[in-house]
Amino acid sequence: MAQEIERKFLVGGDFRPHTTVRTRIMQAYLSSAPERAVRVRIEGKKGFLTIKGKARQKGTSRYEWEKEIPEKEARELLEICEPGMIEKIRHRVPAGRHTFEVDEFLGDNKGLIVAEVELESPDEAFERPGWLGEEVTGNPRYYNASLAKNPYSTWG
16 A cells, blocks of 8 residues: 655745746645545646545555546546645755655635655654744645635635
């Protein structure tokens, strides 16, 4: 079983000078149930179908299965997804032995910037760049599936 182990943080400083790759992402959910989210994503010119299980260990790990699909098929699947599109620019930012994925949200989530780092184990040490802010690992409010239904612009 494939496990995704990651920690998630708000961004509190300027990460942009350290970005090595930027990619535009659009995604929506065929199912956003916490027990099994089914996501359709277009990342650049590639399509993906992803299934994620319920978060475990304080939100640090969960089951993840992903398959690349043709972009045309991903666009067709986006048409039948639940309401709420996530749009963002993903910045890949190296820090020590790891690369952070920094998501700069657009649309209804504009203003929210979140960084994730994938780890080999939940307690793995990693370099914390100065722009890294408050940890929000395990806070469902910051899950993309939640942001699709309850966008950042409505938080007040």
